[in-house]
Amino acid sequence: MAQRKHLDDFLRGRIIGRLECGRTQLEVSEELGIAQSVISRLWQRFQDDGNVSRCYSTGRPRVTTPNEERYLAVTAKRNRRSTASDVSRQLSSATGTTVSRQTVYKRLGHIGLYARRPVRCVPLTATHCRLRLAWSREHALWTPHQWSCVMFSDESRFSQV
Numbered sequence: 001m002a003q004r005k006h007l008d009d010f011l012r013g014r015i016i017g018r019l020e021c022g023r024t025q026l027e028v029s030e031e032l033g034i035a036q037s038v039i040s041r042l043w044q045r046f047q048d049d050g051n052v053s054r055c056y057s058t059g060r061p062r063v064t065t066p067n068e069e070r071y072l073a074v075t076a077k078r079n080r081r082s083t084a085s086d087v088s089r090q091l092s093s094a095t096g097t098t099v100s101r102q103t104v105y106k107r108l109g110h111i112g113l114y115a116r117r118p119v120r121c122v123p124l125t126a127t128h129c130r131l132r133l134a135w136s137r138e139h140a141l142w143t144p145h146q147w148s149c150v151m152f153s154d155e156s157r158f159s160q161v
Helices: 009-020 023-030 038-049 066-078 083-097 099-112 126-138
Strands: none
Touching: 009 023, 009 038, 023 038, 023 066, 038 099, 066 083
16 A cells, blocks of 8 residues: 655645646646646645645644653653553653653554553562572483373362373
8 A cells, every 4th residue: 555645735735737728637647757636636625715725633642742651651661560640640740741641552552552450470589599490400301202191280170090
């Protein structure tokens, strides 16, 4: 799909000038390489209200600039445990822009940073780590035949028949 681009004021003026000189919309469209429907809409708007400036879309303007959104991403990546509220406060203190927790959540979600709940598991102590390493070193050179005699349960409940 082709990238949309807006016509600048100078090009709009050239289009209207050529149409006023008596050229057809199709001729102008082929000459400038612009779709005939775009020229038709521009000409219609010029005839209706005499204005060819671009109509801006409605909706609330974004509170954050692209630089501030980049700052949010960097801040969240540096401290993975910070909440959206924390990141919002950091942005406010750094740039003076006040944004809500929900806005930070949406901006980070847009770039793929989502809140995750940590998995509940038993935390490993230094002793656990040392024992696991010793076990893995002890069994590192086992043959496939020796491993075939081992049954891994992964702590799942099952009955052997």
